[in-house]
Amino acid sequence: MDKTILVVDDSSSFRNVVSIALKDAGYQVIQAGDGKDALGKLDGKKIHLIISDVNMPVMDGLSFVRAAKQLAAYRFTPIIMLTTEAGESKKAEGKAAGVRAWVVKPFQPPVLLDAVAKLIQA
DSSP, X not given: OOOEEEEEOSOHHHHHHHHHHHHHTTOEEEXXXXXXXXXXXXXXXXXXXXXXXXXXXXXXXXXXXXXXXTSGGGTTOOEEEEESOOOHHHHHHHHHHTOOEEEESSOOHHHHHHHHHHHSOO
């Protein structure tokens, strides 16, 4: 069964880079441009993992994580923050919201794919 990952970032070029790495590793990818757009894509279909930026317009990543965790179908969906934010207070805020892993940009695709593989159970 294919695993589906939602990639949320306001940079379309960055979403594409992440998507290519994930697709090359055999994952299905859905893209969203900000937290509000991403919430609209959480329509009940199975999403195995979410990768989100923190700093985005309309709805930032941490607000999106909090909102997604309120949806019964996605309460236990693992979330990776992929962001330029490296501060401990942001990481703590993310962990409190339900973030399972934190990867700092710029990133190496193998590092991200390793985090993805650890969080998606076969």
